[in-house]
Amino acid sequence: MKQLPVASKALSIIFALVWMVGCASTDTSEADAAAAAAAEQAAAEAAAEQAEAEAANKASMMQQAIEDAASAAGNVLYFEFDSATLRPAAQDILDAHIALAKTNGDSIRLEGHTDERGTREYNMALGERRAKAVASYMAASGVAGYRIESVSYGEERPASSGSSEGSWSQNRRVEIK
Incomplete structure (x- = not known):
């Protein structure tokens, strides 16, 4: 299964939530608030995933540098x-x-x-x-x-x-x- 980038996942979640809220409710202020909360949560999750991926990449690069130094020695x-x-x-x-x-x-x-x-x-x-x-x-x-x-x-x-x-x-x- 091909994984979507973090930003695409977040946008998909936001779109689905906005669509569901829009179809289920006639009160636009509640729908807008729910959509904003969902968007905020999705953005926070996306940022956390990106930070985690960057930390893992940095750790991997540091490990590779240590392995290269030992090999070169x-x-x-x-x-x-x-x-x-x-x-x-x-x-x-x-x-x-x-x-x-x-x-x-x-x-x-x-x-x-x-x-x-x-x-x-x-x-x-x-x-x-x-x-x-x-x-x-x-x-x-x-x-x-x-x-x-x-x-x-x-x-x-x-x-x-x-x-x-x-x-x-x-x-x-x-x-x-």
Whole structure:
């Protein structure tokens, strides 16, 4: 069913009320008063519907802007060698994702990764420390802890293969999912 614009609905209601009042009554002063009251009520309802639609549109636009900012910031946080300390650039990325998380109820998965240096057990623990550092920052910024899941893949899922500092630096990361 096609919906009429708010103004068309209001005019239809006014016209119908005026017609019914005109047909049912011979006293024009009562009919005029009833028509004026109906018109006033219809106009008030139309204004309220329009204000509600504008508020919903504004909220939708704000939500989209927050989602765009989080997307533009990226979802990968990089770390120094053998470190689980957040860099300032990582905090900026996280702030964009935290703003988004505060507007929805989505769960967040943090995947910790390391480069190939070190033992498998050490790298699994380091990946976990990195993911937990991100989770702690998010929780301290107001994201509920039950919404955050931390997982470590250690060196098992490299973003870049190779045995150079360039490759290793791309593998020392936490990905926000």
